[in-house]
Amino acid sequence: MLRRLIALILVAALSAVIFCGCKSEDDENGKLKIVTAIFPAYDFARQVFGDTAEVTLLLKPGTESHSYDPSAKDIVKINNCDLFIYNGGESDQWVENILSGVGEINSLRMMDSVEVLTEENENIAESDSGEEEYDEHIWTSPKNAVKIVESIKNTAVDTAPENAELYEQNANNYIEKINDLNKRFEELLAGETRYFVFGDRFPLLYFFKEYELNYYAAFPGCGDETEPSARTIAFLTEKLNDSDTIPVVFHIELSDTKLARTLTNENSDLIAEFHSCHNITAEDFEAGENYVSLMERNYDVIEYAMKYRILITHCNG
Numbered sequence: 001m002l003r004r005l006i007a008l009i010l011v012a013a014l015s016a017v018i019f020c021g022c023k024s025e026d027d028e029n030g031k032l033k034i035v036t037a038i039f040p041a042y043d044f045a046r047q048v049f050g051d052t053a054e055v056t057l058l059l060k061p062g063t064e065s066h067s068y069d070p071s072a073k074d075i076v077k078i079n080n081c082d083l084f085i086y087n088g089g090e091s092d093q094w095v096e097n098i099l100s101g102v103g104e105i106n107s108l109r110m111m112d113s114v115e116v117l118t119e120e121n122e123n124i125a126e127s128d129s130g131e132e133e134y135d136e137h138i139w140t141s142p143k144n145a146v147k148i149v150e151s152i153k154n155t156a157v158d159t160a161p162e163n164a165e166l167y168e169q170n171a172n173n174y175i176e177k178i179n180d181l182n183k184r185f186e187e188l189l190a191g192e193t194r195y196f197v198f199g200d201r202f203p204l205l206y207f208f209k210e211y212e213l214n215y216y217a218a219f220p221g222c223g224d225e226t227e228p229s230a231r232t233i234a235f236l237t238e239k240l241n242d243s244d245t246i247p248v249v250f251h252i253e254l255s256d257t258k259l260a261r262t263l264t265n266e267n268s269d270l271i272a273e274f275h276s277c278h279n280i281t282a283e284d285f286e287a288g289e290n291y292v293s294l295m296e297r298n299y300d301v302i303e304y305a306m307k308y309r310i311l312i313t314h315c316n317g
Contacts, residue, residue, distance in 0.1 A: 029054075032160060035077050037086040037095065038065060039280050040139040040148070041110060043291045045085055047174040048152050052163050053082075061285035062254065065278045066091055066222055070098075078105065083159050085152065087111060089136035091222060106159060111136070113151040114144045117205055123216050124202065125232040135221050140276055141206035142182040145291060146175050177292045184299060185211060192306065197240050199228075199259035200251040203276040216245075218259055228259045236263055248305040250274045254281070270308075272301045 032053035036042040042057040049055060058074050059065055068091075070078075075098060078084050086095045088111035099105060116134045121127040138144045153171035157164045189211040196208075202217035216239040218232050239245055240263060249260040253275045264270035275294045284294075 032083070033077075033081040035081040035084045037068075037084075037092065038278060040145070040277055040291060041085040041087065041152075043277075044139075044145070044149050044152050044174075045083075047290070048149065048156050048167055048171050050166065050170050052160065052166065056081075059279055061280050061282040063279065064254065070094055082106060083108065083155060085110065087136055087138070089134055091136060106155075108151060108155045110148050110151070111138055113147045114138050114141075117209065119220050119222075120205065121220065123214075124220050125216070125218050125235040126229060127220050133222070135203075135205045137203040137221055137276060137278065138206055139291070140204050141210040142178050142185065142295065143210060144206055145178050146182075149175055149178070174292075181292055181295055181299070188299065188303060188306075189213060193244070194306075195239060195242070195245040196305075197236055197245060197249050197263075198251065198274070199236060199249045199257075199263050200255050203252060203278060204274065228262070233259070233262060246305050246308070248272050248308055250301075250305075252276050252278075254279060272305055274298055274301060 031051075032049065034045050034049060034053045034055045036045055036055060036057055038059050039057060039061075042055055045053070046055040056077060058070065058077070059068050078098060084105055084107040086092050086107065086109060088095075088109040099107060111134070116138065118132050119127075119135045139148060149171050153167050156167045160167075192211075192213060195214040195216055198204075198215060198217035200217070201219045201221055202215065203221035204215075205221060207213075208215055216236060218228055218236060236249075236259075240247065240249065248270050249263045250272050251257050251260045251274070253273060255273075257271060260271045275298055277291055277294050280289060280294070
């Protein structure tokens with residue numbers, strides 16, 4: 001909390017200096033300037049705007065998404081853009097501070113596009129059961145991703161109505177891919193009642209609610225904890241040994257996998273990455289990976305995990 005308070009004070013100070021005048025940068029290539037706070041916003045925006053815009057991602061690939069602090073250059077980019085897209089929620093308090101302290105900025109808050117859920121604690125080993133908080137990871141549900149893309153498309157049309165037909169087409173093309181992905185998940189996960197174990201944070205509430213899946217996890221989605229307690233290890237070990245649990249330990253992207261390795265006694269065959277799409281590695285970013293390709297990766301991982309015991313039995317036979 002202290003780090004976040006210091007960041008907010010810094011943002012306020014920078015805003016007072018930077019936002020004292022009008023936009024100073026000229027768009028020399030005639031393209032719109034779209035600034036996004038996190039990877040899902042970046043990917044959805046570039047899919048909708050296509051070649052009509054330069055889309056910038058503030059959160060650097062490979063960095064921890066929950067500890068991001070804006071730099072002075074980031075604030076300048078926001079001030080000079082045609083549209084700023086951010087998620088909302090506790091992690092984006094710095095955004096609200098900026099937007100409340102300056103003149104009108106064309107912005108889109110993705111959490112306004114969907115029905116938000118509160119974090120659940122009953123299946124979390126280490127959780128703060130105090131103040132109720134909304135889960136911010138809304139895009140992990142493909143159906144929510146469709147709603148967000150539609151919101152970005154509508155805002156794009158309002159921002160540059162001369163490109164309305166192109167934005168409609170681009171959005172529909174991407175939505176079709178996401179809908180196809182959703183159908184595949186529905187078919188794969190239909191009737192699955194076993195528990196998934198996460199030796200990590202759990203930023204996937206919307207995904208699991210969408211497909212009516214069960215889970216146990218070490219920490220909540222935006223938990224500050226990183227070191228597991230003996231209680232956490234005991235809790236997840238017990239659950240992992242239950243017959244109604246999938247015998248694979250999941251971790252999210254950019255995790256150190258320490259707890260997952262502890263729970264599986266360093267057996268890499270029992271460890272799997274579930275990508276929340278909150279951020280992306282530098283390698284995946286350079287390779288052009290997007291929301292759909294990352295979720296397709298999740299599909300393959302889940303399919304493998306669900307069949308793991310059968311595969312091992314077959315191999316041993």
